[in-house]
Amino acid sequence: MVEADAAATVLQGAYRGKPVALTIHALEFSVHLKDQLWVQLPVELVLDAKVEDHTLTVSMLAPPARRESYQHLVSREQWSERHKQKVMQALRLFSIQLKVHAPEATVFAAALLKAAYPRTTPHRRVLVLCNPQSGRGHGKHMLDIIVTPVLRRAGCMVTVIETDGPWHAYRVCQTLSLQDYDVLACVGGDGTVHEVVNGLASRSDVAQSMQLPLAPIPCGSGNGLYVSLHGAENGFVHHLACLNVIKGTPHVHELMCITQSAQDLDTDAWPYTLRGHAADGREYVQYYSFMSQTIGIMADLDIGTEAWRCLGDMRFVLGYLLHAIRNRPCHADVDVWFGDHGTNSLTAMRQRSDAASHSKERQRPIPPAPHRLRCGSVLDPISPSATAYDPAMPDSALVRQGWMRLATPLSFVYTGKVPYVARTLMAFPYTHPHDGLIDVVTQERSGTIFMTKARTT
Incomplete structure (x- = not known):
C-alpha cells in the first residue's frame, strides 16, 4: 500500500x-x-x-x-x-x-x-569510449566490472567502443551519429578526452557536435579533468564517475586553441585535420586543448615518464624531481595578451574565481566561425610592446591591447583551464572553465635544483 x-x-x-x-x-x-x-x-x-x-x-x-x-x-x-x-x-x-x-x-x-532525477531524464543513451591501455592498463577491467554494470542497472542504453590504438577515439568522434546519444563517456585518461574533443571539433556540424556532453571516467595516470570536477579526495572513485554519466548536468567548458607550423610536424602522420594558412601562404595545423599546454620541464617530465605508467600519478612527482635536478633551460619567447580582464594579481584572481564559481551557465552557442583565430597563428608576426613584461609589475602597468614579452629565463611555461592536472598537482588554483581567460604559470630558472617559485598570470 x-x-x-x-x-x-x-x-x-x-x-x-x-x-x-x-x-x-x-x-x-x-x-x-x-x-x-x-x-x-x-x-x-x-x-x-x-x-x-x-x-x-x-x-x-x-x-x-x-x-x-x-x-x-x-x-x-x-x-x-x-x-x-x-x-x-x-x-x-x-x-x-x-x-x-x-x-x-x-x-x-x-x-x-x-x-x-529532479533536473535530468533517466535512462540516458550513452556512448562509452574505452581506452583499454590508458594509465596502468586497467581501462578494460573497470569497463567490465564497474562501468557497464552500473550504467545498465541504471536503465541506460549503452553502446561500447574499445579503442585499438592512438587516434581511434578521434576517428570515431569524426563520424558518430550525434542524435543517437545523450552523453559520451570516456573511460581512460585525459589523452582519451583530448582525442574526443578534437574529433568532435573537426566535424562539419561543429555547432551541434560540441554540444554533446562529455563525462570522464578516470583510468589514466593523471585524470586532471575528473579530479577538477569531483575533487582530489575522489580522484579514482569510478562509481561516482558513473553517477555523473547517469545524472550529471552539463556546464560550459572553454577550449584553448593551439597552432603549430605544418613544416615542423610530420603532417602525414598527424591525425588532426584542421589546417590554415598564414598571409605568406605557409600552412599551420590547429587543434584544441581542454586542460593544459606546456613547454619545458613540465612537458619533459610527462613525455619522459611514459615508461613509468605502472606507477600511476606518482610518475609525475618522480619525473618532476628528476628534471628539476637536471634544470634544463626552456628556450622560448613568451608573449602574453592581457586584454581588458587579464591580471597578474593573485588577489584579483581569487576574487574572480570565487565570483565565477557562482555562474550556472549550462550552454553557450558555438560562434558562426568557430575556428577563427582571435590573435592569429604561430606563423603570424608579433610586435611586442616596448614595455617588457615583468611578473612582479602591478596591473596598472600592464599593456592591455597588445603583446608583452617575458624576457626572464624560464624552466617551463604552463597554461591551463582546469585547477588540477593530476591528483597530486593543483597547477591552476584560480582558473575557471568559462571565464574567458587562460591561466599561465611560469617558472623562473635559477641555479638551484629546488625550484619552488612560480608566477601565475
Whole structure:
C-alpha cells in the first residue's frame, strides 16, 4: 500500500517473506525491514526503480553494510560534503527486489524516479569510449566490472567502443551519429578526452557536435579533468564517475586553441585535420586543448615518464624531481595578451574565481566561425610592446591591447583551464572553465635544483 502526504511517500511490501517499508522523505530514500532501518541514502544515489511481475527492483549506489550491522547508510550531510568524504570511495552497486502490489508499486517507482532525477531524464543513451591501455592498463577491467554494470542497472542504453590504438577515439568522434546519444563517456585518461574533443571539433556540424556532453571516467595516470570536477579526495572513485554519466548536468567548458607550423610536424602522420594558412601562404595545423599546454620541464617530465605508467600519478612527482635536478633551460619567447580582464594579481584572481564559481551557465552557442583565430597563428608576426613584461609589475602597468614579452629565463611555461592536472598537482588554483581567460604559470630558472617559485598570470 502507498501512503502519501506532504512529508513522505511510503510503500509496503515483502522481502523474503518479511514485511518491508520503503519511504521517500526529505530527499532521502529509506528501507525498513521488520521495523529496523536497513537502507538510508540520498535520492541522488538511486539509479532506477521498475516493476515487473509484482516485483519492485530498486538499484542504487550504496556503501557495503557495516560490520556491526546490516545497514547501508549515507547521510544527507555526507552527500553534501562528498568532495571531502571518503565514504564516497566505498560506493558499490546495490539492488533490492521486493514483492509488492503492482499498481501501487508503479506509482511509488514513478515518485522515486522523479525525486532521484529532479533536473535530468533517466535512462540516458550513452556512448562509452574505452581506452583499454590508458594509465596502468586497467581501462578494460573497470569497463567490465564497474562501468557497464552500473550504467545498465541504471536503465541506460549503452553502446561500447574499445579503442585499438592512438587516434581511434578521434576517428570515431569524426563520424558518430550525434542524435543517437545523450552523453559520451570516456573511460581512460585525459589523452582519451583530448582525442574526443578534437574529433568532435573537426566535424562539419561543429555547432551541434560540441554540444554533446562529455563525462570522464578516470583510468589514466593523471585524470586532471575528473579530479577538477569531483575533487582530489575522489580522484579514482569510478562509481561516482558513473553517477555523473547517469545524472550529471552539463556546464560550459572553454577550449584553448593551439597552432603549430605544418613544416615542423610530420603532417602525414598527424591525425588532426584542421589546417590554415598564414598571409605568406605557409600552412599551420590547429587543434584544441581542454586542460593544459606546456613547454619545458613540465612537458619533459610527462613525455619522459611514459615508461613509468605502472606507477600511476606518482610518475609525475618522480619525473618532476628528476628534471628539476637536471634544470634544463626552456628556450622560448613568451608573449602574453592581457586584454581588458587579464591580471597578474593573485588577489584579483581569487576574487574572480570565487565570483565565477557562482555562474550556472549550462550552454553557450558555438560562434558562426568557430575556428577563427582571435590573435592569429604561430606563423603570424608579433610586435611586442616596448614595455617588457615583468611578473612582479602591478596591473596598472600592464599593456592591455597588445603583446608583452617575458624576457626572464624560464624552466617551463604552463597554461591551463582546469585547477588540477593530476591528483597530486593543483597547477591552476584560480582558473575557471568559462571565464574567458587562460591561466599561465611560469617558472623562473635559477641555479638551484629546488625550484619552488612560480608566477601565475
